[in-house]
Amino acid sequence: MNKKILSFIYCKKNKKFLILKTGKSNEKVHGKSKWYTVTGSVEEKESCEGAVRRELFEETGLKAREVRNLKWGCRYEWQGKIHEELYFISFVDSELVRPDNLEVINFRWLTIDEFVELIEWLGDKNELKSMLRSGLNKRTNSHSVKIDNYG
Secondary structure, eight states: EEEEEEEEEEEETTTTEEEEEGGGGHHHHHHHHOOEOOOOEEETTHHHHHHHHHHHHHHHHHSEEEEEEEEEOOOEEEEEEEEEEEEEEESSOOOOEEEEEEEEEEEEEEEEEHHHSSSOSOHHHHHHHHHHHHHTOOOOSSSOGGGGGGG
């Protein structure tokens, strides 16, 4: 099983979320071009928080001031592998994004409503908005449950 992270990026300065656009040149690796957020695999001997910080910097040039675990995630099959993905919010101080021009070809800073409307999200977007609001307000006090316990 491939252990992955997904992190929503929030700048308190402008009170907006960062949304990223994938490039068409990477369709074989990442699928069709879409609006998304920072994702990636957790490397061997790396913590999930470490993976969030690394992926954020690699894809955007931003450094996380704080990484908050949303205690939420999913399991899915893609390209013949099972992936277990945990969700986080990363708080950044800077609005200066330096896309890597490989995985990320464009970006925008959006309000929570604009972000939720635009992001490619297969789940319930109302649930996404609720979880993001809870995460911003540090109300992620649900207990963690190992994803293996579901399904």
